[in-house]
Amino acid sequence: MKKSYLLKKIHISPPQVLSITFLITILFGAVLLYLPISTVDPISFLDALFTATSATTVTGLVVLSTGNDFTLFGQTVIMVLMQIGGLGLMTFAVLIVMLLGKKIGLRGRILIQQSFNQYSLGGMIRLVRTIFIFTFAIEFLAAVFLAIRWVPEHGWGVGLYTSIFHSVSAFNNAGFSLWDDSLMGYVGDPTVNIIITLLFITGGIGFTVLYDMWTTKDFRHLSLHSKIMLVGTLVVNIIAMLFLFVSEYSNMQTLGSLTLGDKLWASYFQAVTPRTAGFNSLDIGSMETGSIVLITLLMFIGAGSASTGSGIKLTTFFVILLVVAAHLNGKKEAVIFKRAIPSHLLERSLAIVFISMSAIFIGILILSYTESAPFEWIIFEAFSAFGTVGLSMGLTGELSSVGKLVIMALMFIGRIGPVTLAFALARQHREPVSHPKGDVFTG
Amino acid sequence: MKKSYLLKKIHISPPQVLSITFLITILFGAVLLYLPISTVDPISFLDALFTATSATTVTGLVVLSTGNDFTLFGQTVIMVLMQIGGLGLMTFAVLIVMLLGKKIGLRGRILIQQSFNQYSLGGMIRLVRTIFIFTFAIEFLAAVFLAIRWVPEHGWGVGLYTSIFHSVSAFNNAGFSLWDDSLMGYVGDPTVNIIITLLFITGGIGFTVLYDMWTTKDFRHLSLHSKIMLVGTLVVNIIAMLFLFVSEYSNMQTLGSLTLGDKLWASYFQAVTPRTAGFNSLDIGSMETGSIVLITLLMFIGAGSASTGSGIKLTTFFVILLVVAAHLNGKKEAVIFKRAIPSHLLERSLAIVFISMSAIFIGILILSYTESAPFEWIIFEAFSAFGTVGLSMGLTGELSSVGKLVIMALMFIGRIGPVTLAFALARQHREPVSHPKGDVFTG
Ligand SMILES: [K+]
């Protein structure tokens, strides 16, 4: 309690703590990456700062080759930054959700509160420990599976290290890979496809959903938020997979030259990676414009609240979609899983969408002056940076210095912004408890 | 009252009446334009339908040359369709505003109600007559001024006809020109610049604002809606003009080769035309990417409610901007001209933005498959069509058949959609009368 008393005294809000922590982490990381020990050849401080920002915001856009330009030490710094940025923000968001839980009242949150008793510092520490243990257990388990695939190929040392690096990168939705072509070398490999996607889907769905599933088991008794996240993830992924399968089927630079089995794996992988993992097993720059448009939308939508992923969040998207659909059908309120969506949720969701769009718009506007690249590259990269996705059509490798700063700003705002905004908006709203309405996290 | 009783019996809502009227007008216009008497050489029915849609939705995107492919008869049909589409929708919107006025209560609306007594059929007819007389008087006056410029250049017959055509096209924010390069031949001409822009700004600011100004005179006593429209138009136009002046200053294909005076005229013209007049005095396709991004935003924002212009509307944009700015400054509510913006207005505005963005997104997605053109052309043309602007980077002239259908759908939805949506949303909302809050039209 002493700490929060101190914070009150110097008037720092939780979002400010978050921003400052992230800034310090990034600066510290940049200094480490700038050390001669981190890179094969000397790099500019701007590139060190860019790499640290990309790693800490779990984006994965790179101006240097992670595998070839950085030493084992540099790569380890990147791995630690991803872990801090992914796991750290998730933990922060879960704590915020707990603290706000009293006011908003949501099954998942109450569950967590009851289990950990958030009013005590001990309860908080216990919760953080649980999140950490859960994360490291998942990452360890996944690394073992990946090692079964990669140790035979690369030998014990490199194989194990590669497995750990990609496991951490995937769970934290960071998208950093030790290979310059990301996972294109494993386009039809079942182990890599399954383990990597399971990792980032688990990390991206949000800890509250995982905790809810762990303690509830029965789908019908899950919180509304968990239900929307689970069904929404399934629906969006299936639609995206079918879309990309049809769209790229005869594109010889992507699916066209693959076997049917590999086509299916690649469609699946490219369908799930934009929200907001950022690995790729196909060349994004060679995809059809229509596929690029869909992927851009998916990058904007993003993962779940209180997760290692970013974006406006899947629940934000579904709240808007459901309310609009209800309006167009002439219904007075949107109902899902027998719960009505309260109007303040719509307002909050639309606000997150609008502010996110504005940030991306300003980014695109500046980049259109500083970069001489195809306009769709600029649009794609701005969405990728804001969603901390890391997919690229090629712009990031050719960025000007100002362009690098713009992309860094977008990554930072994209990682911190929606959480901060959701926190600020949720705190403003104090609804009477009597309403029989459902609540979900947004942002 | 007999008519509205009839409408009630067959369950047709005002927006449905509007849609059906527009569809019939477009079909009828297409048939007329398809007649051999309308064109120099035979045209396809699809092109006739496209032209009729573009004219009736006051867009101005063309697949044929208005001046060279159509005969005097065909051009007259186009002129009549523009007048019906522009003036017609404005009149419809004013009537809707009057009918809704009782529930929402706004100075401007109450003024109109008091003057015309909307509860009687006579009051309605009197209002419609006033709007019509006002429109024709403005168009006549402007045509006289234009004739002073164009009769000496083209002789009496062509000069007068050209003046009338462009006057009608400008007041209705239609953007059709008899010249294939629009008004590029008059880039530095004061008369053409002033008259044409005054026409479409007057037509685009909304009849309720004009009526409010006419009856009120003192700015301080204007309705909140009128104040936001007047100040907002000024602010947005000045910012856009400065932006384009700087952005294009040394672009040799646009401002670069012009004198300082012409540079200023051209910056002014291109700054005001995207919301949503659609004439151009510079080659849009040669502009800087940054200018294109700004123009795209302006096309999305659009003109005023109950006007001859389209888009999400300037008030919709400002409501969101003001509320977001207030939130970011930690204020509980957004205040402008001593009025608080009620939260339902924000929700309504965000809904209009979201649905508009969705329509444009789907349009872009389809066009990206059907057209083989630079992606920025597709984006620009989709926004131009939805905003019924008519500016083009070049795509419309090269559209495939499916592409034409998509652009037609966007023009239709863009012209009818926001009004319909605003109507539906406004009707849902019944606020207690006691609030000291301001109200503005959106959509
Ligand atoms: K990522």
Ligand SMILES: [K+]
């Ligand atoms: K127009």
